[in-house]
Amino acid sequence: MAPPSSAGARFRQRKISVKQTLQVWKQRDIPDLELAEQQRDLQQIETGVEKGEEEEHHLQKVINASAAKIQGRKVEQVYIPTPDASKVWADADKYYKDEFVPPASYIKFSATVEDVSGCPYCMDEEDEKFLEKMNSTLDNKCTEDEFEMIAHRFESVVNEKQPFLSMDPQQILSFKEIVEVAVVPDKSDPADVARTLENQLNIHPFKTLLDAKPTSGKQPRPLKVLFDMFGRKIYEHWKARRIARNGKPVFPTLRFEDPSHKDDNDPYVCFRRREFRQARKTRRTDTQGAERLAMFYKDLKHARNILFMVAEREVRRLEQLKTDKEIFNLRCETKKVKRELGIKGEEEDLITHKKKRPPLPDPEFFRAQQMSEKERLLTKERRKQQLEKEKLVASQRQKYQKGGAYSQAQPGQGANPVAVQPYVKLPSSRIPDLDLTTVNAVLQDKLEGIKKAVSDKLVKRRAQDEGWVNFTDDPYNPFFQIASNEDEALKERSHLPYSSIASSMYEVESSREAEFSSLLNSHKHYTDDEIVKINAADGEVVKNDRNNLPEFYDLTGQDRDYEDTGFYNPNNANQHKLTVSEVLYKLRKRVGRYGRMWIDRKRVRDDPGFEEYLNASDDEIELESDNGDEESKDEPVTPPENGELASRKRHINVYDSQSDAKRRLKSRFMFDSDLPPYSPLDPSKLNQIGSQTQAIRFGCMLLTKAYDSIHHIRQKQIEAHQQRLLQQQQRMLQQKQKQLANGSAEANGANGSTKSASPAPGSAGEMKKLKS
């Protein structure tokens, strides 16, 4: 564009900022605005019209006219001439009917042109002539709708089966071949959906709201019937037309692009596809695509099924309505007949009995809704009241405060807050879709974890203990082996003996001999000096021997080898503490004749030593008088007892029923165990918590640092002990060697140094060196 040549432009700033604020003036307010300056060539302003057309005569005329108008000159209205469009087609009313009723709301519409235009084949004058001719020879006339249905079917079948028919039109399918395909509705063809549904739903005729009324006034007959009646004749007519069209569809269609050759320049080819660049194909996108398609297919199928079922339901409903109507009509007639014949009464059958409606799917829901409505109102009311109360209280308090009396008296009362909803109410849409875990599951998880940790620890510990024998109670077992007697008769827990951990807390009184109770109840560990050995028979303190401290109470009061008991490792000399963890007896409480109460006891261990012990102890406690003969024979192992028995034997009364009873009792204990062999009473019951929780608690205890550190200390002690032992051994060895060396030195004299190097252990040699 040429730079403006007018004088004004020289001073004029060429640039303007769109952000710059411009003053707006009316021309009459600024009379000094020189008009001369504005006489610019307005044509220079670019128009946005193509260059060649910009100069067109009529456009220029209009532009000039409007420019002149702006400058205040009077001009005639100028138009760009256009071809004529003013003629009215008088025949239009034949084809357009006044049937449109505008809906009150904005129209929403998504059906396509194909959906609303019925059969896509529209017959022309040639078809019309043919049809007239054909119908003139027939009694059974073919309507135009029917003709079109048949012709369309021919077209669509051939279009599908012979897309390249135009290469050789004579190859066109024969009538037989077409009919074979044509009678079967093609599911993929949208035009055939109606036919498919017609068959499936068994509705004749199938009509939608989008279909127009048939022009002939009656519904077309089913396609199959039509093919039989007119098919062949129409086929010949249609075939001739199609061949005349060189195999192309009878009616012209838009020309779409032919992929075989580029036809950029054919102006009749239109609506090409936009070939977009394919995104890079990978296996992943391929599978994704396939999956998506599968999903689509599934969804669509689902939707289709649902719709289909809805349609079926509606068909049934229609049938029902029809039947109802029929019934009604019949009743009317019946009534008429009755009236004619003068029959009275029995009107019951003529009334439609109100059917009981099946209950609504969820009446509760509605009620609940109403309820909640009410509740809401109620709570509102309540809240209001509460608020008022609060206000009252507050005002009262203020009064009090003013009075100075109760200023501090009720600080909590007034501040009684409005009940806060503890649960946050979320709209159902926003409730997160979480799997709720149960407490059990959480506990289970924890337990599993701990179990694993513990078993890991055990394995580790075992590795550490390699070569050692652990005679302590299994420290990894959360349950204690406490025999309990869960017999019906023995309900009182207080009768039970308890474990070491529990011991400090439980009454032992009734479970043990009264003599021990005081000892056990003192709740403390005993130092060396305090530990006493008590004779179970008479409760006498037997001995206080530092080196032979008792580990448990020998109820017989005899100085027995500990190994007999099986509980105590005599090698473990470090053990100075009294343990009461082991159960000595099983107890059983029974109710005998005349309501006498019996408490039976039995040694827990079944080894022979115990059996004897039991026998003895039984004698001691229950009889205090005589012992069985067998027992005296059976117990030769314990000499002091033997002695005792021997002394007692003197007073044996053969007929004493008590002895018999005792024997029976013994045998009873021998064969009849009322207790399961192992029935631990877990501490969880004692602690009154769940066993799982107890296990977790115990496991946690095992896993604590404190426990670890204790273990660590122990380990260290053990190591130290080992070291000490080693050192001792070494020292012994050294001493021996010294002795040996001294001996050999005396024996060998001068050449001892050379000899001693080879057979003797290196350490000895080194020792020697060090010493020398």
Next chain:
Amino acid sequence: MTSDSETAATDPTEALRLIPPEPTTDEQFSIAQVAAGCKVYAFKDGEWRLAEILALQRKKGKPVYYVHYAEFNKRLDEWIDETKIDTHRPMYPPKPQKDKKDKKQTRKKVVKKTAPKSETPEPQRAKSEPNEDEMDLDNLNVQGLVKEGEELSREDEIERLRTSGSMAQTSTSELAKIRNFSKVIIGNHEVEPWYFSPYPVELTEEECLYICDFSLCYFGSRKQFERFRAKCTLSHPPGNEIYRDDYVSFFEIDGRKQRTWCRNLCLLSKLFLDHKTLYYDVDPFLFYCMTRRDDKGHHLVGYFSKEKESADNYNVACILTLPQYQRHGYGKLLIQFSYELSKIEGKVGSPEKPLSDLGLLSYRAYWAETICALLVENGTTDISIDEISQLTSMTTTDILHTLQTLNMLRYYKGQHIIVLTNQILENYEKLQRKKKHKLDPSKLVWKPPVFTASQLRFGW
């Protein structure tokens, strides 16, 4: 763009020919010599006018000529018989094709060489880059308009069409220069088409094209049309009504969902739009159709198409009031509606270029009216171009253009001001008195449709 008309404009000898010379007494050529490509003087609207023969045919034994009148729009091209051709004035034979090509090439080369040096178009753009707010008043670039010497190659043009736009600038074949239908019946109107449209070529043989007023389906045979009308139940454009008042309604139609209808619409509108292309399919466009309602249904009055996603910020691709409804102010309603949509979108927009002559006039009228109404009704004493743009959804370029054409942007005491001239105020009052129908934005029930990336990929 027709290269011939262009050369006619640029060639000084051609320019001279526009003024018909005095007829001689002798015949200068025999009518039989007239061939396609020749230029003769033909009688049109009471005067002799230079006309190019585009085609000739024999009808009932007599030759008829399809002529394009120089400096007239193509829509006035027509078939004439020999009596309209003046044999007493000179005939100019067509230039050899080869010559023309060479000329074009050399010109292109020249332009390419000189372009970087010349101060005009190209450097302007470069200059304006650092400050986008600033606009050169003397060189307002009309967006999307191809400048001389910047013509795209055919391939580039098609590529541009593939990605966006609906306007082809070069008519590709001689065939497309000739109007192929002489009469179209739409509803109860008989309309003369203006331009070529690629309806099935077989239908061009029919004397009349029947177009269903609602489905826009086309038929060459009256019986077919009758049969179709008997079966068709459509009574409005097949989409959602988004605007309704007592006068008009607007329907929004997605080209992808209503392919048949939109294709029909495009074929129809091609009859009246020169630069519209139907090269690619209708999928990337939304069609906003204005209708008038009566007992028969919603009759299509006009429409505009809009790209679902416009890279160039166009808010209108093609816009057309059907000829039978032209000069009733419908065009302005269509334009107003397009800007109402842009306002809801919160965007500024402009129509796709090139505009047709009628399009330009309609747009200028709308722009002028809108800006004047804004300035007069607001009563503001100062406003920036940007603010006007915000309020009207018009681009700043369009606003500056309008202000300039209306001669409202003045330079006064060292600064630019906007002047409401007496003439403009007068026009404004006159328009107010006329009480033309205007759309009521509150009746527009519309949300900008949102499309996913895959929905905007238009292969099928």
